[in-house]
Amino acid sequence: MLKLPDIKKIVIAGAGLMGASMAQIFARWGYSVTLYDISAEGIEKGKNLITINQRALLDQNEVSESLSREVVSRISYTMEKDVFGEADFVIEAIVENMKVKLDFWKEASNLASDDAVLTTNTSGLSITEMAAAVRKPERFCGMHWVNPPHIVPLVEVIDGEKTAEETIQIVYDIALSVHKHPVVVHGDPRGFLLNRLQYALLREALYIVEKGYASVKDVDDVMKYGLGMRYACIGPFETVDLGGLDTFFRIGSYLFAELSDAKGVLEPLAELYREGAYGTKTGKGFYDYSNGGAERKIEKRDKDFLKVAKCLYEGL
Numbered sequence: 058m059l060k061l062p063d064i065k066k067i068v069i070a071g072a073g074l075m076g077a078s079m080a081q082i083f084a085r086w087g088y089s090v091t092l093y094d095i096s097a098e099g100i101e102k103g104k105n106l107i108t109i110n111q112r113a114l115l116d117q118n119e120v121s122e123s124l125s126r127e128v129v130s131r132i133s134y135t136m137e138k139d140v141f142g143e144a145d146f147v148i149e150a151i152v153e154n155m156k157v158k159l160d161f162w163k164e165a166s167n168l169a170s171d172d173a174v175l176t177t178n179t180s181g182l183s184i185t186e187m188a189a190a191v192r193k194p195e196r197f198c199g200m201h202w203v204n205p206p207h208i209v210p211l212v213e214v215i216d217g218e219k220t221a222e223e224t225i226q227i228v229y230d231i232a233l234s235v236h237k238h239p240v241v242v243h244g245d246p247r248g249f250l251l252n253r254l255q256y257a258l259l260r261e262a263l264y265i266v267e268k269g270y271a272s273v274k275d276v277d278d279v280m281k282y283g284l285g286m287r288y289a290c291i292g293p294f295e296t297v298d299l300g301g302l303d304t305f306f307r308i309g310s311y312l313f314a315e316l317s318d319a320k321g322v323l324e325p326l327a328e329l330y331r332e333g334a335y336g337t338k339t340g341k342g343f344y345d346y347s348n349g350g351a352e353r354k355i356e357k358r359d360k361d362f363l364k365v366a367k368c369l370y371e372g373l
């Protein structure tokens with residue numbers, strides 16, 4: 058298998074929201090990147106996203122004009138599958154559908170050299186199940202990035218049943234080489250770590266709204282101004298240590314039983330889903346994003362994230 062210094066050429070499959078953003082990170086840290094997509098529209102979307110992201114980074118003085126030009130010049134685009142034969146490292150960021158991913162990996166892993174390292178950015182599908190389509194699955198693992206990956210530091214590295222330890226190590230090292238904060242996940246749990254935690258919280262947030270205990274905005278405010286601020290600095294276990302295990306034990310003794318244990322999607326989310334209100338992408342979700350509201354929301358999120366990311370990178 059290749060070692061970190063041998064990894065020069067990155068191929069990212071899927072030039073969408075995640076792929077385009079990841080491409081910029083690899084290019085930012087000197088790698089040569091090719092974005093592969095199945096459609097010309099996908100490629101155009103990726104190019105546009107990169108232009109928008111780079112403009113935002115320039116506006117925020119996060120990159121210089123010359124670095125931004127360099128980043129853009131290191132990224133190329135293709136719809137030709139031959140590109141997988143040239144890859145040292147592949148990240149698959151195509152649609153979240155097991156059947157499509159299995160078809161993709163069957164072809165791509167046959168085209169890729171035996172030494173290439175292969176990863177999927179699935180949000181939580183089984184790595185072991187996906188690996189069944191991969192030739193030489195010991196070189197394959199999950200590499201889960203967080204949206205928007207050109208800003209958020211975390212990367213989850215997930216092993217499947219057949220993943221070799223050296224694959225996990227090199228993917229971990231690659232994440233470090235692009236200044237990300239990798240965490241290794243064992244046993245291939247659905248949703249990995251971030252989405253398990255996120256969905257446990259989302260279930261309770263939806264339950265609170267369904268019960269009428271608070272509005273959507275008030276739940277968001279509790280997160281932003283209370284828990285979220287705390288969790289950007291210390292995790293749940295550090296919080297317990299600082300608050301006192303005795304107190305947390307006593308609260309847990311009556312509170313865990315009160316929390317939602319719903320097994321399906323709760324109604325406040327299901328109802329909007331049925332209406333086709335998908336959030337910023339359709340102009341309406343829990344909030345209204347008409348009249349340019351979606352663009353403003355994304356711009357503000359990225360600006361705020363950049364400030365928080367700066368603190369995290371500086372060790373707070």
Ligand SMILES: NC(=O)c1ccc[n+]([C@@H]2O[C@H](COP(=O)([O-])OP(=O)(O)OC[C@H]3O[C@@H](n4cnc5c(N)ncnc54)[C@H](O)[C@@H]3O)[C@@H](O)[C@H]2O)c1
Nearest residue numbers: 071072073074075076094095099150151152153179180204
């Ligand atoms: N959006 C998120 O917040 C997020 C976060 C973490 C992980 N992910 C995961 O990343 C992956 C991509 O998500 P996204 O949000 O970037 O999706 P997206 O819809 O923005 O982009 C997907 C791209 O893949 C292309 N594509 C589809 N099938 C393909 C194929 N067979 N070969 C090549 N290209 C193909 C599409 O044309 C599109 O350009 C998914 O697995 C998703 O679960 C998404």
